[in-house]
């Protein structure tokens with residue numbers, strides 16, 4: 001038995017050795033972004049009283065919860081659709097340069113996390129087009145990376161990574177995200 005075990009260990013070691021000679025450890029490639037944008041967007045969640053200013057709405061809630069107040073248990077099961085203004089600085093009242101549209105889904109039962117799927121729709125003299133984002137957002141972590149999976153217009157065939165950071169948070173009604181977009185593929 002022992003002998004067999006050591007034989008298996010040896011053969012596994014040999015397989016590992018042969019693999020590592022085929023794929024020698026390469027130093028990690030340093031990528032440089034071909035385009036870089038820093039933007040903010042502002043989410044005001046409808047709470048039954050702020051219809052005039054709200055930019056997002058709960059459209060899905062777990063059994064027992066409703067579409068006015070985010071559910072307990074880390075909002076697990078809530079789905080929120082948003083149409084949020086994008087600004088160049090952190091001021092909600094700055095002139096918007098576009099809209100962030102899409103949804104987030106609270107998807108962990110024992111902490112705050114969400115799934116993000118949204119687009120930036122930009123229509124300014126500098127940028128016209130859309131940028132598409134997808135990814136897991138561990139909300140309690142200071143900076144989170146999500147994928148920039150594509151784009152249109154000025155962002156035709158662009159891909160990269162966006163680092164998001166919660167820049168402000170007011171109860172369960174308002175939050176602001178700082179979005180640092182680095183494109184590694186541009187056309």
Ligand SMILES: *[C@@H]1O[C@H](CO)[C@@H](O)[C@H](O)[C@H]1NC(C)=O
Nearest residue numbers: 049050051052053054092093
């Ligand atoms: C909506 O926004 C305006 C302007 O920022 C503010 O004066 C008003 O109090 C807000 N209303 C609600 C219901 O939040």
Ligand SMILES: *[C@@H]1O[C@H](CO)[C@@H](O)[C@H](O)[C@H]1NC(C)=O
Nearest residue numbers: 065066067068069070071072
């Ligand atoms: C929604 O649920 C909250 C508790 O989570 C409750 O306080 C509120 O009254 C409910 N609103 C409606 C419109 O049912």
Ligand SMILES: *[C@@H]1O[C@H](CO)[C@@H](O)[C@H](O)[C@H]1NC(C)=O
Nearest residue numbers: 098121122123124125128129
């Ligand atoms: C972009 O802005 C221009 C000028 O304000 C407007 O004519 C055009 O319809 C807008 N395009 C989109 C896609 O919103």
